[in-house]
Amino acid sequence: MTAEVLVEKKKLAKPPLEIHHLGDRVLRQPAKRVAKVDAEIKQVIREMLQTMYSADGIGLAAPQVAVHKQIIVVDVEPDEAVKPPLILINPTIIKSSRDNSVTQEGCLSIPGVYLDVKRPSEVEVSYKDETGRPQRLTANGLLACCIQHEIDHLNGVLFVDRVENALLLDQELKKHGFSSRAVQTVAS
């Protein structure tokens, strides 16, 4: 992990970026590929990490902070101070397992709502790291779920679009002040 994007895993009183919520159009706009990992992109990455840790999240995608670039940051071990987060630029899923896992998901853009989502248990992803080098990784468990959730954000898709239990979804959204009209159901 390069020092340029390294941040301390702590909560800031004033996080650098604002996280947009369900119903906001910016979340539905697809992100563009990053042509070059330059100083500006590294600054965005730093601020995304600081914003994610400040919000107690384990993943954040650039569209959530109104940056329409294919950048996601993931840290499924936010309490492990020395373990670096994952930074995926232009991520592409190149292989998905046939077997699925159901995980209860949440999203910093839909605070308070936690619901089951079914996704492939294992995925292979190609991406560029924060130095611009091409990388590949195979993920399973929580990491696989989180990476797929964040890549969805880059395509303007939110986890609530994949929730199969429509009745429960409607209830949970209402309970937390969201409208189910903001959901754009994705066929699974």
Ligand code: NI
């Ligand atoms: Ni999310």
